[in-house]
Amino acid sequence: MSDWITALEGWRKSEDRVDFDTPDPARQALDATVVIPLIHLGVLDVIGSGAGKFLQGQTSAQVDLANGEFAPLTCFCTAKGRMLANAQLLRIAPDHYRLILHRGLVGTLRSHLKKFAPFYKSELKIRDDLALIGLIGKEAKALAEVRFDLMPPAVWHQAGDENVQLLAHPGHQTRLLACLPIDAAQEIVNRLTPQASLVGNAVWCLHDIQAGLAWLTPHHEDALLPQMINWEALGGISFKKGCYTGQEVVARAHFRGQVKKRLARAQLEGDRVPTLGTPLLDENGKSQGEVLAAEMDAYGQPEILAVTSTREEIGPLSVDVQPVKLLKLPYPIERLDPESLALASA
Incomplete structure (x- = not known):
């Protein structure tokens, strides 16, 4: 378990699940505000002079839209149009992009992409030195403004800089996701918990379900077309961009209603x-x-x-x-x- 999770007196129920002693965590998120270590998610960085062009040929997103403000959904497919992973795409700096996806797929996606990365003078880095923290509830925006010194962005947008990024995800309550250095995670959570209860990441996953948002896991890798998780209804597929791996199958399924x-x-x-x-x-x-x-x-x-x-x-x-x-x-x-x-x- 990561040291910062241990210090918060959390325990790992599995590799991608953490829990705390807070009673009725799902109810806490309805009635108040909660802070959540999102250990089921991971980060993969794509860096290099050709990183944008590289991603443009591999992902369903129009990469130019990831401009440091808009942070679109995307997915990576096989030639047969089956998803290897779905993710949110951020631009951190020129020639530096970041993917947030299920932690169980970070390594396999990197292995798949690294076959092509050298041709675009790009490298792929698994960012185990970063932590992802969620905020849900009535005071989430106010807490983010005070503790991160950032104005919360619109849904599927980002705020921040190269050190800390703040994202907004959909839901019936405000949901914010912060990506920051793991060395700062414990201090940030400790500053949040006087106003927000610390709960396990099952609560965040429940709100994903209620938002109709499915994150691919290793269990369904290379098994589903993007449309099978309603990815085009969430803005996760650009039908206006050029070719990318699996594009022909994905487009045919859309235009023929298959x-x-x-x-x-x-x-x-x-x-x-x-x-x-x-x-x-x-x-x-x-x-x-x-x-x-x-x-x-x-x-x-x-x-x-x-x-x-x-x-x-x-x-x-x-x-x-x-x-x-x-x-x-x-x-x-x-x-x-x-x-x-x-x-x-x-």
Whole structure:
């Protein structure tokens, strides 16, 4: 465990999960403000004179949009259009880009990209020296202004400098993510906790679920088209840029309407949180999809994101013998161009 987590008296439940003794953490995020070590996320830097051009040929984002203010969603695909990882793309400085993604995919994405990086005079650095900290709740913006001396940005935008970056993520409550040197993380959290309860990162993951935002994990690497996690509805795919790896398949699926599975949000009528990959079964016991993310909500019921069939006649579904109640996503399933998203909030 990282020294700063140990010093905060947290314990690691798994490689990507940390917890604290704070009671009712999900409820705390509803009623007050919480601070969260986001140990399930990692950082990969792309640095070099050709870094922008390199990324332009590998990622679904229009890299020029990552201008130090707008920080678009993106994904990396195989030639068959299956995602290797999805991420948020930041520009830290000229010729210096940063990717935030699930920590379990940082190493494999680096291994994939480093085959091409030398041709663009670029290098890839896994940033284990950085910490990611989340803030959720009523006072999140005010605390960020005071403790980071930064004005919180709009959703999918960034503020800060080369040392500290502050990002805003979507949700029914304010959600801010700070990226900073790990040496400063404990001090920052200690300065935040008088006004914000320290909770485990399951709370952040729950708010991702409620925002309809799925972060790919090693369990689903090289298995899903971007549209299967509604990535184009979140502004994570530019259909106006040139070629990138997997672009032909991704574009064909969009323009021909060939996406047979989509991300759905649901609540389970039970009290067991299913594991990733647990199937959604119809009345006949046939799999109609599988779980991508699952967490217990503030009311003691599991909430999930699952990729499931788009057919309307599926009928009742269950997960781990728990009936599925489908919930409304907080965004429409339609194309959202990142170019428009960047312009609208410029």
